[in-house]
Amino acid sequence: MIEKTYDVVIIGSGAGGGTVAQELAPLVDDGLKVLVVEQGPRIADDECTGVEMDMAPALYQDDGGFLTADGTMTLAFGRVFGGSTFVYTGTSMQPPARVIRKWDVPGLDHSDLDARAKKFAAQNNVHLLSDDLLNDNNKLFALGASRAGYVAEQFPINVRGCTGTSLCNLGCHNGAKQGTHRVQLPNAERGGVEVVTRAEALRIDTRSVDVRVSEKTNGKGAPSEWEAGEYRLHAKTIVLAAGAIGTPALLLRSSLTWMPWRVGEGFTCHPAHILAAEHPHAITNDVGHPKSFFVDRAEDEGFVLETCMYFPFTTAKNLAGFGEPHSTLMRAFPRLQMILVLACDKAVPENRVTVDRDGKPRVHYRFTPETIESLVRATRASARIFFAAGATRVHAPSADPPLLEASDADAIDERIDARHFRPGKISVSAAHLMGGCGMGRFPGDSVTDSRGIVHGKPWLRVADASLFPDSLEINPYLTIMALADRVAEGIRTDIGAMTC
Amino acid sequence: MTVVPEAAGLDVAGWDEFDRVVENGLASRPPSIRRQLRFLVRLLDVLPLLRYGRTFRALDAESRTRFLRAIQDAPLLLLRRGFWGLRTLVFMGYYGRASAAAEIGYRADLRGWAPGPSEVEGAR
Numbered sequence: 001m002i003e004k005t006y007d008v009v010i011i012g013s014g015a016g017g018g019t020v021a022q023e024l025a026p027l028v029d030d031g032l033k034v035l036v037v038e039q040g041p042r043i044a045d046d047e048c049t050g051v052e053m054d055m056a057p058a059l060y061q062d063d064g065g066f067l068t069a070d071g072t073m074t075l076a077f078g079r080v081f082g083g084s085t086f087v088y089t090g091t092s093m094q095p096p097a098r099v100i101r102k103w104d105v106p107g108l109d110h111s112d113l114d115a116r117a118k119k120f121a122a123q124n125n126v127h128l129l130s131d132d133l134l135n136d137n138n139k140l141f142a143l144g145a146s147r148a149g150y151v152a153e154q155f156p157i158n159v160r161g162c163t164g165t166s167l168c169n170l171g172c173h174n175g176a177k178q179g180t181h182r183v184q185l186p187n188a189e190r191g192g193v194e195v196v197t198r199a200e201a202l203r204i205d206t207r208s209v210d211v212r213v214s215e216k217t218n219g220k221g222a223p224s225e226w227e228a229g230e231y232r233l234h235a236k237t238i239v240l241a242a243g244a245i246g247t248p249a250l251l252l253r254s255s256l257t258w259m260p261w262r263v264g265e266g267f268t269c270h271p272a273h274i275l276a277a278e279h280p281h282a283i284t285n286d287v288g289h290p291k292s293f294f295v296d297r298a299e300d301e302g303f304v305l306e307t308c309m310y311f312p313f314t315t316a317k318n319l320a321g322f323g324e325p326h327s328t329l330m331r332a333f334p335r336l337q338m339i340l341v342l343a344c345d346k347a348v349p350e351n352r353v354t355v356d357r358d359g360k361p362r363v364h365y366r367f368t369p370e371t372i373e374s375l376v377r378a379t380r381a382s383a384r385i386f387f388a389a390g391a392t393r394v395h396a397p398s399a400d401p402p403l404l405e406a407s408d409a410d411a412i413d414e415r416i417d418a419r420h421f422r423p424g425k426i427s428v429s430a431a432h433l434m435g436g437c438g439m440g441r442f443p444g445d446s447v448t449d450s451r452g453i454v455h456g457k458p459w460l461r462v463a464d465a466s467l468f469p470d471s472l473e474i475n476p477y478l479t480i481m482a483l484a485d486r487v488a489e490g491i492r493t494d495i496g497a498m499t500c
Numbered sequence: 501m502t503v504v505p506e507a508a509g510l511d512v513a514g515w516d517e518f519d520r521v522v523e524n525g526l527a528s529r530p531p532s533i534r535r536q537l538r539f540l541v542r543l544l545d546v547l548p549l550l551r552y553g554r555t556f557r558a559l560d561a562e563s564r565t566r567f568l569r570a571i572q573d574a575p576l577l578l579l580r581r582g583f584w585g586l587r588t589l590v591f592m593g594y595y596g597r598a599s600a601a602a603e604i605g606y607r608a609d610l611r612g613w614a615p616g617p618s619e620v621e622g623a624r
Contacts, residue, residue: 050608050610053596132615322590334607424584
């Protein structure tokens with residue numbers, strides 16, 4: 001085993017890890033040694049081919065289809081330099097005041113988070129796309145929402161020179177998306193922070209982490225910066241930013257004494273359905289930025305609707321059923337409008353991350369009646385929006401049969417019903433993975449304090465979405481960056497007093 | 501063919517590509533998944549004996565569809581989940597082929613999009 005010593009080792013290079021790396025970089029000139037450990041490879045822009053079957057294995061854990069323990073939901077999260085910021089659509093929302101207040105974490109103030117998020121929004125060129133860059137799929141959503149009595153708001157997104165390939169979830173071929181791989185990590189590296197890719201954190205011990213670096217065997221991405229092999233990295237501070245599955249799993253498979261017993265608890269993920277509707281004529285849907293509008297009904301009805309557009313296999317997988325009705329809808333692809341419905345699920349004790357005998361993460365997730373009702377309400381609202389926008393036929397997974405004709409528009413509430421939501425039959429997926437190392441007051445109710453310090457372990461901090469004590473009820477990226485900024489600030493304050 | 505009727509039109513090269521896509525999709529999965537899939541396929545072939553007195557392979561198209569719908573709605577989560585996984589693989593094999601995107605009119609392109617006039621009015 002090769003041993004190396006740093007002041008700070010950051011595990012994970014997504015929204016959290018990339019942010020901490022950038023914010024610590026100015027201290028490198030003062031002699032601070034900082035390392036980022038990333039499990040995935042560095043993928044160059046021109047390696048992003050836009051081909052679904054080509055990119056999903058290169059960018060996502062389990063090709064984007066990580067299954068929950070009972071196999072009823074798939075979770076999508078990036079395993080690449082930049083983490084999930086490499087593969088998301090760039091939507092950048094400010095932390096919602098209502099939710100942060102409800103979290104009730106002592107020392108965590110919404111105005112502080114909001115200011116930090118604004119700093120990163122400015123750095124990442126977050127803005128609203130101009131009207132002429134909105135495609136029909138997005139415009140129809142806004143139009144239908146307005147006619148159906150909903151308020152559609154435009155998503156701020158973090159792009160620079162977007163050419164509208166619509167392929168955001170397969171990596172941005174044009175380098176337009178301002179994820180951590182493009183902004184914060186390059187800033188960190190220019191400042192002297194070291195990054196090692198293809199490096200899996202196996203376990204942590206007091207002020208050390210064991211890492212396995214793998215050779216590039218085939219496929220996409222650059223080789224690791226280090227020789228393949230096993231490493232033990234010593235550090236004054238270890239920052240866990242491996243995401244809401246990776247971070248709790250790493251803690252659970254490590255043999256640390258006196259760990260807070262709530263590690264892994266409180267997992268939430270905004271479970272989502274992809275809905276599609278058929279229009280009588282072709283629309284621009286699979287060209288242009290895919291996600292420009294949303295309807296926020298989180299506070300009143302427990303759901304958020306977003307525009308979306310997916311690739312052929314992903315679409316096929318997410319449509320309910322099979323055979324001729326399914327094929328008919330697939331053949332209508334150029335006429336399809338799509339909406340992603342997300343339930344604002346709540347942290348419950350049984351939804352949690354554990355590890356199996358081999359230390360691999362397992363996510364236990366049960367759809368609570370409240371979550372199912374949220375998805376059903378969201379589906380009904382989407383059906384109204386689709387029909388109001390002129391769709392002739394709506395595909396709703398929680399209807400049986402799942403296709404609603406325009407003549408069914410007055411019977412939406414009866415046709416779309418919780419009794420048709422059958423786990424294992426319909427596709428549910430999630431990409432906003434949160435919780436597992438929630439912030440709170442003390443070890444009895446949480447894993448970390450409001451600055452991400454693990455209770456009883458001043459050398460160990462968390463800086464990713466696993467900090468969320470409950471679901472955020474909106475896209476989490478900027479909130480993760482704001483929380484990570486607080487973690488970095490804490491390290492800058494404390495680093496002088498730390499010993500390795 | 502019951503899951504994707506258009507698959508009936510695939511030629512040898514098309515089936516080869518179908519197989520390759522599925523093989524690649526399974527490559528990173530643990531060996532236990534392949535074992536479970538093999539078992540499920542065998543089970544789905546013989547289960548119709550109980551109701552129709554014939555194996556799945558011997559059923560006509562209508563009975564196959566009826567049988568798979570019953571499996572899709574089975575009270576047992578294990579069966580529903582298993583069929584969901586199997587249909588996902590079939591969709592992967594069919595719609596994961598390069599030519600399938602063109603066949604359904606999928607237009608996303610690395611060269612990007614040049615917006616023209618839209619027929620959708622009053623969106624804002």
